[in-house]
Amino acid sequence: RDEIVLVGRSNVGKSTLMRELTGHTKFTTGKKPGVTRSPNHFDWAPESFMFTDLPGFGFMSGVESHTQDAIQTDIVRYIEENADDILAAVLVVDGKSVIDIIDRHTTEDSIPHDVEMFYFLDELDIPTVVAVNKMDKVGDRDERLNDLCDRLGLFPPWKQWRETIAPITAKRGDISNLTEALRTHLHDQQRDDLF
Numbered sequence: 768r769d770e771i772v773l774v775g776r777s778n779v780g781k782s783t784l785m786r787e788l789t790g791h792t793k794f795t796t797g798k799k800p801g802v803t804r805s806p807n808h809f810d811w812a813p814e815s816f817m818f819t820d821l822p823g824f825g826f827m828s829g830v831e832s833h834t835q836d837a838i839q840t841d842i843v844r845y846i847e848e849n850a851d852d853i854l855a856a857v858l859v860v861d862g863k864s865v866i867d868i869i870d871r872h873t874t875e876d877s878i879p880h881d882v883e884m885f886y887f888l889d890e891l892d893i894p895t896v897v898a899v900n901k902m903d904k905v906g907d908r909d910e911r912l913n914d915l916c917d918r919l920g921l922f923p924p925w926k927q928w929r930e931t932i933a934p935i936t937a938k939r940g941d942i943s944n945l946t947e948a949l950r951t952h953l954h955d956q957q958r959d960d961l962f
């Protein structure tokens with residue numbers, strides 16, 4: 768089975784992006800965060816290829832912290848167990864708040880979820896694209912994306928990392944930077960029949 772996994776904090780726009788990627792098909796919404804803990808699969812043409820929407824991680828209002836930890840554990844376990852089937856990962860972040868959140872959660876003995884997930888995917892050799900969503904709300908675009916590179920250990924400028932850093936506005940259907948980046952990774956794996 769071939770799949771692309773989507774991961775990200777809750778409320779970054781992962782569902783909105785999923786709808787854009789999958790052409791509004793086979794989509795279920797309305798579930799409370801933390802309740803949908805098993806991965807959702809979406810078929811995407813051609814046949815053998817699918818997106819897997821993993822549950823949102825990190826703080827969610829109304830969800831207890833031990834539940835949040837359990838979700839995080841489930842996500843990590845799912846990726847580890849399916850690493851051989853995963854073609855690529857999309858780590859979705861909110862361009863408006865990602866730097867503040869990363870900096871707030873960086874301490875001497877802990878690293879933020881987003882950064883941890885990025886390194887984890889790299890360790891498993893899963894090609895990863897960071898979809899920097901809500902760029903419609905970001906004024907200082909280049910500066911923000913360069914800061915993100917810096918936080919992820921990628922040497923700025925971000926324009927050197929177009930296969931890894933993809934600014935998008937999912938709400939407006941502006942996701943071409945992401946599909947281009949994914950296409951590059953799949954092309955590397957002889958899957959250029961896609962997109």
Ligand code: GDP
Nearest residue numbers: 777778779780781782783900901904936937938
């Ligand atoms: P999820 O929890 O990650 O699945 O996030 P949702 O897809 O439910 O989106 C969370 C909120 O962000 C909603 O109010 C969306 O309308 C909004 N949103 C999603 N994409 C964008 C975007 O590109 N720009 C802006 N400004 N808002 C967005």
